[in-house]
Amino acid sequence: QVTLKESGPALVKPTQTLTLTCTFSGFSLSTSGMRVSWIRQPPGKALEWLAQTDWDDDKFYSTSLKTRLTISKDTSKNQVVLTMTNMDPVDTATYYCARTIAVADYNWFDPWGQGTLVTVSS
Amino acid sequence: DIQMTQSPSSLSASVGDRVTITCRASQSISSYLNWYQQQPGKAPKLLIYAASSLQSWVPSRFSGSGSGTDFTLTISSLQPEDFGTYYCQQSYSTPLSSFGQGTKLEIK
Numbered sequence: 001q002v003t004l005k006e007s008g009p010a011l012v013k014p015t016q017t018l019t020l021t022c023t024f025s026g027f028s029l030s031t032s033g034m035r036v037s038w039i040r041q042p043p044g045k046a047l048e049w050l051a052q053t054d055w056d057d058d059k060f061y062s063t064s065l066k067t068r069l070t071i072s073k074d075t076s077k078n079q080v081v082l083t084m085t086n087m088d089p090v091d092t093a094t095y096y097c098a099r100t101i102a103v104a105d106y107n108w109f110d111p112w113g114q115g116t117l118v119t120v121s122s
Numbered sequence: 123d124i125q126m127t128q129s130p131s132s133l134s135a136s137v138g139d140r141v142t143i144t145c146r147a148s149q150s151i152s153s154y155l156n157w158y159q160q161q162p163g164k165a166p167k168l169l170i171y172a173a174s175s176l177q178s179w180v181p182s183r184f185s186g187s188g189s190g191t192d193f194t195l196t197i198s199s200l201q202p203e204d205f206g207t208y209y210c211q212q213s214y215s216t217p218l219s220s221f222g223q224g225t226k227l228e229i230k
Binding site for chain 1: 123154156158164165166167168171172177209211213216217218219220221222223224
C-alpha cells in the first residue's frame, strides 16, 4: 500500500523560508520511473502544481515559482523535502505531496498525502 | 503555459440525474487529461486518467471522454456520495502540469 504524509510548520512569518517534508511508504524513489510532486491549494481555491523530483534526481519547478522553490530527496529515509523562500500571505495554502505515475507518455498523481495547512502571517 | 477552464463552476443536481462537467484546454493536449474528485477536507483522489481510463476504485457510472481541447466527465446516475469538487488536470506539458479551477457538485 502506498502512502504519503506531509509535515512541517503550520505557521510561518512573511519573508521566512518554509520547509516541508513528505514521508512516504510503499515505493522507493531509487526505483526507475518513480517520481514525487508537490501541489498546493489556497483555501477555497484551485490546485497548483509546484515541483517534482524523479528517481534519477531530475528536478522540475513551476515556471512562476521556480526562483523560490527547491526540491530534494533522501531515498534512505523515503522523504522528499520542499523549501519555499520569501513566504508571503498569498502562499497560505494546504500543501500536498503525491506520487507521480508515468505510463508511456501519460502522467497522473496517485495517491496524494493528506495535506498540511500552512498559514503565512505575522 | 496551458490553461484549463472548467464549466460550470458549480452545479446542483438530484440523485439519479445525469451530470456532465466540461474541461477545455487552451491548446490541444491530445488525451493527456486526468480527473480528480475532492471531498470537503480531504485530499484529491484520482478518478480518470488518460481522458477515459477509470481508476480501479471508481464506479462505472463515471466516464470520461474527449481529446484535443475539449473533455467531459459524466456521471450517468448521480449518487449521494458523489458530492465534492472535481478538477481536471493536463499532463501534456508534464511535469509542468496545470489544473482547472474546479467544479463544485452539490446534491439537491
